[in-house]
Each structure stands twice: as C-alpha cells, then as structure tokens.
Amino acid sequence: MLDQDEQSLHSRFTDFEKFCRKKGLKMTHQRLEIYRELLTSSDHPTVEALFLRVRKRIPTISLDTVYRTLALLEEAGMTNRIQTSEGLTRFESDYGVHHHLTCKKCQKIEDFIWESFDTMLLPPELEAWGTIQTRNIVAEGICKDCLKKEKK
Amino acid sequence: MLDQDEQSLHSRFTDFEKFCRKKGLKMTHQRLEIYRELLTSSDHPTVEALFLRVRKRIPTISLDTVYRTLALLEEAGMTNRIQTSEGLTRFESDYGVHHHLTCKKCQKIEDFIWESFDTMLLPPELEAWGTIQTRNIVAEGICKDCLKKEKK
DNA sequence: GCCTTTAATAAGAATAATTCTTAAATAGTA
DNA sequence: TACTATTTAAGAATTATTCTTATTAAAGGC
Numbered sequence: 001m002l003d004q005d006e007q008s009l010h011s012r013f014t015d016f017e018k019f020c021r022k023k024g025l026k027m028t029h030q031r032l033e034i035y036r037e038l039l040t041s042s043d044h045p046t047v048e049a050l051f052l053r054v055r056k057r058i059p060t061i062s063l064d065t066v067y068r069t070l071a072l073l074e075e076a077g078m079t080n081r082i083q084t085s086e087g088l089t090r091f092e093s094d095y096g097v098h099h100h101l102t103c104k105k106c107q108k109i110e111d112f113i114w115e116s117f118d119t120m121l122l123p124p125e126l127e128a129w130g131t132i133q134t135r136n137i138v139a140e141g142i143c144k145d146c147l148k149k150e151k152k
Numbered sequence: 153m154l155d156q157d158e159q160s161l162h163s164r165f166t167d168f169e170k171f172c173r174k175k176g177l178k179m180t181h182q183r184l185e186i187y188r189e190l191l192t193s194s195d196h197p198t199v200e201a202l203f204l205r206v207r208k209r210i211p212t213i214s215l216d217t218v219y220r221t222l223a224l225l226e227e228a229g230m231t232n233r234i235q236t237s238e239g240l241t242r243f244e245s246d247y248g249v250h251h252h253l254t255c256k257k258c259q260k261i262e263d264f265i266w267e268s269f270d271t272m273l274l275p276p277e278l279e280a281w282g283t284i285q286t287r288n289i290v291a292e293g294i295c296k297d298c299l300k301k302e303k304k
Numbered sequence: 305g306c307c308t309t310t311a312a313t314a315a316g317a318a319t320a321a322t323t324c325t326t327a328a329a330t331a332g333t334a
Numbered sequence: 335t336a337c338t339a340t341t342t343a344a345g346a347a348t349t350a351t352t353c354t355t356a357t358t359a360a361a362g363g364c
Contacts, residue, residue: 026331026340047321062343067322083235087351089321101281114275122291123266129253132293139274141284178311178360199350214314219351239322241350 012039012093019076033057034069035078035093044082044090044109082109085140099137105146112139164191164245171228185209186221187245190231196242196261234261237292251289257298264291 073079082090225231234242253262
C-alpha cells in the first residue's frame with residue numbers, strides 16, 4: 001500500500017513535468033514545491049496554510065505565487081477548489097471521483113467514495129438542461145470528536 | 153398551481169412574523185422586504201443583487217443590513233447559503249430538499265430534485281464518522297444555451 | 305396615541321481574501 | 335554562455351464582508 005502510494009506520487013511528479021512541457025510552461029522550483037505540498041496534504045488546506053507550509057522550504061515565496069500556481073493547476077485539472085460553507089477556499093489534489101463530508105463544528109473535511117452513487121443514472125429530466133460533467137455530494141453533520149465535546 | 157404558490161408564500165410571511173416574535177426580534181420593514189425579495193427570487197441571487205433589488209423599494213437600505221439579515225435568516229434555517237465555484241456567495245430561500253446544477257460557462261444555477269437519491273442509504277462506513285445531517289449534490293456542466301453559443 | 309427602552313439601521317471605516325502592477329530574477333533554448 | 339520570454343516577489347489595488355458608532359424606529363407599557 002505504501003509502495004503503491006509512493007509509486008503513484010512519483011508518477012504524478014513525472015506527469016507534472018510532462019504537463020509543463022506540453023503547455024510550454026516553465027518548471028519552476030516554486031511550482032514543483034507547491035504541487036508536491038498539495039499532493040502530500042490530505043487535509044484540504046487553504047491557500048494561506050499551503051503558503052506557510054511551502055515557505056518552510058522556500059522562505060522567499062510569495063502568497064501571490066501560491067494563488068497563481070493553484071489557479072494554473074486547477075485549470076489543468078490537477079487540483080480541485082473546494083468552496084466551504086465557512087466561505088474559505090480550500091484545495092485538494094485531484095485523485096479521482098470522491099465526495100466530501102464536512103463537520104459543521106470544526107469545519108474538518110473528510111473524503112469518501114460511493115460508487116453506487118457514481119454509477120447511478122441521473123434523473124432523465126436533467127438531459128434537457130445540457131451536458132452534465134461532474135456530480136459531487138457535499139454532506140454535512142457533526143463529527144465524532146465534536147459530538148464527544150458537546151456531551152461534556 | 154399559482155394559487156398554491158401564493159398560498160404558501162403568504163403562509164411563509166406569517167411564519168416570518170411568528171419567527172421574529174418567538175426569537176424576540178423586531179419585525180422591521182427592511183427584514184420583511186429582504187425576506188420577501190428572496191422568497192420571490194428563483195435565481196439564487198448574490199448579496200449585491202439582492203441589495204439592488206430591495207433598494208428599489210427601500211432606497212436608503214444599506215448593504216450591511218442585507219448581510220446582517222441574510223445571516224439572521226440563515227441561522228434560523230429560512231435561507232441557504234450557496235458557495236459557488238466562482239467564489240461568490242449566493243442565497244436561496246429554504247424550501248425543502250433539492251440539489252444544484254451549475255453551468256460552468258454562465259454560472260447559472262438551477263435546482264433539481266432527486267428523491268431516489270434522497271432516500272438512498274449512505275455507505276455504512278460513514279456511520280463511524282459522526283452524525284450526518286444533510287447531503288446535497290452539486291452537479292456541473294454546460295447548459296443548453298451555452299452549448300448553442302459554442303457551436304456558433 | 306405617546307413615552308421609554310432596547311434593538312436595528314445607515315454610513316462609512318476596518319478587515320480579509322484575492323488580484324494586479326512592475327521591476328528583478330530565472331528557466332528554457334540557441 | 336547569452337538571450338528572450340516567463341515567472342517571481344513585493345507591495346499596491348480591488349472586492350467582499352464585517353465592525354463601529356451615532357441615529358432611528360419597533361414593541362410594550364402607560
């Protein structure tokens with residue numbers, strides 16, 4: 001499992017190089033580190049959080065570069081933007097179809113997969129609307145940790 | 153159908169009065185007009201848009217009052233906040249379970265209902281997470297109008 | 305209906321998130 | 335190694351949202 005993860009991480013870096021070449025974009029130190037940080041972050045970080053993490057390795061990096069790079073990665077479909085109900089923008093690296101579960105108390109976001117939903121046919125009325133490309137579930141509630149705290 | 157809508161609109165206003173009384177809130181002209189505007193808007197307006205519409209009837213209303221009132225209504229569960237991928241906050245009056253369909257081009261949001269999804273049991277693994285209260289689908293694609301424009 | 309109390313409002317200042325501007329630095333290429 | 339076009343850092347500008355304060359108005363008692 002770990003091997004496989006590392007394998008896939010490595011191949012994703014290679015993809016990033018290829019991607020830059022193909023698009024005529026320069027492969028900068030900053031872009032690589034931002035992308036790496038996002039790949040290894042599983043907590044759906046905000047731009048600010050990502051900036052602080054990357055700054056440990058590149059102390060002179062600017063917040064603006066993080067914004068620009070994330071926009072770039074998003075456009076290329078390599079990351080997803082998540083608009084939370086707190087009003088903050090969070091990011092995650094794109095790794096296939098999944099859904100989100102958010103705690104209303106602590107705002108923590110967890111991923112989950114649900115294949116029987118993914119393969120379900122949408123209501124036929126929606127065909128008249130246009131072409132539907134993605135469909136994601138946003139579920140909200142109170143997580144176990146916050147439920148415990150409430151009881152105290 | 154129209155009769156029923158008007159009926160339900162009227163009862164919702166009455167609810168609003170009751171709601172204010174119960175919470176010890178004052179029933180102001182501004183609050184009523186903002187609530188009315190949201191009830192009769194089906195296009196998921198932004199705060200700014202709502203402000204401009206209400207201003208036609210109350211020219212001196214301030215943007216801040218719209219923000220404050222929407223926060224109030226949201227807290228009471230009478231409206232829902234929708235965080236769009238454009239990064240804008242939109243609002244809709246709460247009228248029962250439904251889902252959203254957004255056009256990636258023109259950003260228009262349409263509602264749809266899908267009862268067979270609503271009654272579907274969530275994956276059992278999620279029970280370990282905590283208590284799940286809501287689950288909504290956000291579908292994205294290109295609407296018919298934008299598809300037509302693309303062909304030109 | 306008028307008075308009092310307290311909450312709500314308007315106006316504009318303050319804050320926070322994001323984007324833009326510009327000069328300097330750097331990647332890719334000859 | 336030198337050249338050219340991108341990209342970057344820094345900070346200014348913009349935009350959305352919230353806060354502050356003096357004024358206004360709703361609700362309830364008289």
